[in-house]
Amino acid sequence: MKQRSPDFHLALRIVHWLMAMLVLAMLFIGVGMVSTTGPLYPALLTWHRPIGMAILMLVLIRMPLRLVTGAPPLPRNLSPLQGTIAKGSHVLLYASMIAMPLIGWGMLSAGGYPIQVTEGLLLPAILPHDLKLYAALRTAHTIVALLFFTLILVHLAAALMHGLVRRDGVLRSMTVGHRSLRSGSAGG
Amino acid sequence: MPPPSKRTFAGATALIGTIVLLLVVGFAWAAGWIGDRRISGDDVLAAIEYNGGSHPGYRRAHAKGLCFSGSFEANDAGAALSSAAALGHGNYPVIGRFSLAGGNPLATDGRNVFHSMALLIRTPDGQEWRMALDHTPIFPVADAASFVALQRATRPDPATGKPDPVVMKPFLATHPEVKAFQDYMAKAVLPDSFANATYYSINAFRFTDTGGITRFVRWQFVPEAPLTGIDKAHLGSLPRDALFKEMITRTARGPSRWHLKLVVANPGDITDKATVAWTGPHRTIDAGTLVLTAVEPEETGACRDIVFDPTILPSGIALSDDPLLAARSKSYSSSFTRRAGEDAGPSAAAKLQEHSR
Numbered sequence: 406m407k408q409r410s411p412d413f414h415l416a417l418r419i420v421h422w423l424m425a426m427l428v429l430a431m432l433f434i435g436v437g438m439v440s441t442t443g444p445l446y447p448a449l450l451t452w453h454r455p456i457g458m459a460i461l462m463l464v465l466i467r468m469p470l471r472l473v474t475g476a477p478p479l480p481r482n483l484s485p486l487q488g489t490i491a492k493g494s495h496v497l498l499y500a501s502m503i504a505m506p507l508i509g510w511g512m513l514s515a516g517g518y519p520i521q522v523t524e525g526l527l528l529p530a531i532l533p534h535d536l537k538l539y540a541a542l543r544t545a546h547t548i549v550a551l552l553f554f555t556l557i558l559v560h561l562a563a564a565l566m567h568g569l570v571r572r573d574g575v576l577r578s579m580t581v582g583h584r585s586l587r588s589g590s591a592g593g
Numbered sequence: 594m595p596p597p598s599k600r601t602f603a604g605a606t607a608l609i610g611t612i613v614l615l616l617v618v619g620f621a622w623a624a625g626w627i628g629d630r631r632i633s634g635d636d637v638l639a640a641i642e643y644n645g646g647s648h649p650g651y652r653r654a655h656a657k658g659l660c661f662s663g664s665f666e667a668n669d670a671g672a673a674l675s676s677a678a679a680l681g682h683g684n685y686p687v688i689g690r691f692s693l694a695g696g697n698p699l700a701t702d703g704r705n706v707f708h709s710m711a712l713l714i715r716t717p718d719g720q721e722w723r724m725a726l727d728h729t730p731i732f733p734v735a736d737a738a739s740f741v742a743l744q745r746a747t748r749p750d751p752a753t754g755k756p757d758p759v760v761m762k763p764f765l766a767t768h769p770e771v772k773a774f775q776d777y778m779a780k781a782v783l784p785d786s787f788a789n790a791t792y793y794s795i796n797a798f799r800f801t802d803t804g805g806i807t808r809f810v811r812w813q814f815v816p817e818a819p820l821t822g823i824d825k826a827h828l829g830s831l832p833r834d835a836l837f838k839e840m841i842t843r844t845a846r847g848p849s850r851w852h853l854k855l856v857v858a859n860p861g862d863i864t865d866k867a868t869v870a871w872t873g874p875h876r877t878i879d880a881g882t883l884v885l886t887a888v889e890p891e892e893t894g895a896c897r898d899i900v901f902d903p904t905i906l907p908s909g910i911a912l913s914d915d916p917l918l919a920a921r922s923k924s925y926s927s928s929f930t931r932r933a934g935e936d937a938g939p940s941a942a943a944k945l946q947e948h949s950r
Contacts, residue, residue, distance in 0.1 A: 558617065
């Protein structure tokens with residue numbers, strides 16, 4: 406049997422960190438822009454849509470990449486419950502990354518808005534113009550965003566626990582990888 | 594790997610906790626939950642409802658309305674100022690809405706308030722130009738904070754039906770622009786039809802032509818019908834839906850027309866304050882004709898489910914630095930989101946239709 410790599414594929418690691426920055430920026434931009442009637446509202450809105458679409462495109466590249474290249478095995482000393490939580494939280498993270506831009510796109514469609522991503526890029530509506538649908542999706546956009554942010558905090562805390570406390574190579578598998586560990590002098 | 598000592602465990606968890614806490618605090622600050630007070634869309638809606646009561650299901654401002662449809666026949670002259678498709682030669686479909694100021698959808702028409710026209714012009718490239726225009730060239734306030742203060746200061750006293758002078762006097766003393774607007778409104782002709790009023794863009798916008806040159810522009814729709822005014826001394830005796838009825842009757846006889854006049858700012862004109870009029874001669878371009886062919890109550894018309902957000906603009910037209918534009922955009926959006934989840938009662942125009950049957 407072929408030995409599974411202890412690390413995520415390099416391409417997956419790059420997309421992970423790129424998306425981590427975009428998603429975090431997006432969540433801050435989102436809650437910031439809806440909080441104010443000041444000039445920041447239209448200014449942030451012009452960033453919100455293109456970043457959202459970039460996230461949707463990146464996750465559509467990332468998912469097949471993840472399915473093809475796989476994930477490193479979890480540490481053996483992890484309990485089955487912890488393993489289930491780890492896998493479940495990753496499924497939810499992926500679901501949020503796909504759902505948020507789609508809800509946003511669908512929400513603008515149902516609200517009868519032109520879906521202007523950038524000045525030159527208009528997208529078609531993906532749902533009928535229906536205010537009840539708009540209201541439901543607008544609420545969902547907020548709730549999923551807050552859950553997504555909470556999930557990211559848990560994910561970050563867990564990753565740091567692996568890296569700083571358990572030191573079991575899980576954090577390394579999504580950062581510098583184990584090859585640099587073997588070739589370098591550091592490690593334990 | 595050696596197991597971490599108790600000390601490193603405590604240090605590591607403290608570090609992790611701090612990182613997570615910093616993110617939570619930063620997020621709460623971005624969301625406006627902590628830190629400096631900012632004026633949200635909900636704050637603006639709360640001020641409007643403080644002034645005029647709550648009317649669920651309707652637009653929080655300009656609640657009393659009538660849908661219309663027609664077209665905009667652009668003559669290409671506007672292309673000298675903007676590359677927007679709607680200004681290039683052609684005939685573009687229009688969805689519009691007449692309205693009167695205030696949050697009450699069944700208010701009387703006999704009030705010396707804004708008569709308004711909202712428009713959506715759609716071009717074949719899929720772009721939209723949305724507008725929310727008023728029959729005055731200026732607005733009473735320049736920003737969201739003053740708008741909120743105005744709504745609170747002008748709340749009608751239930752005993753007199755007029756704003757409380759004890760509140761109003763100090764407010765006007767600190768807001769000379771509101772006083773100037775009130776003086777203007779007192780003197781200005783109050784149009785006796787939606788069809789014979791000039792409607793103004795209120796704010797200035799940035800127009801960019803195909804050569805990349807940018808100019809500040811305000812615009813107005815000037816009616817072909819001659820302006821006649823309501824006798825303001827007898828506003829109270831005007832039937833409740835007089836203006837709406839007149840427009841329905843008039844449109845049954847034939848279309849109404851307006852000319853889109855683009856007014857280019859002179860050097861020195863104020864472009865970030867809607868309270869200041871542009872006076873004296875200006876370069877003005879007649880960019881085409883708005884032809885209104887049909888009116889319909891909101892129940893059946895196309896306008897009800899649209900937010901006429903004046904910041905939804907085609908390429909070639911962009912926002913100016915006027916802070917009122919952002920405030921209008923966010924407040925309209927908040928109003929739209931609220932009413933989308935509520936059920937509205939009938940519109941005044943629908944009841945008019947029932948009575949005429």
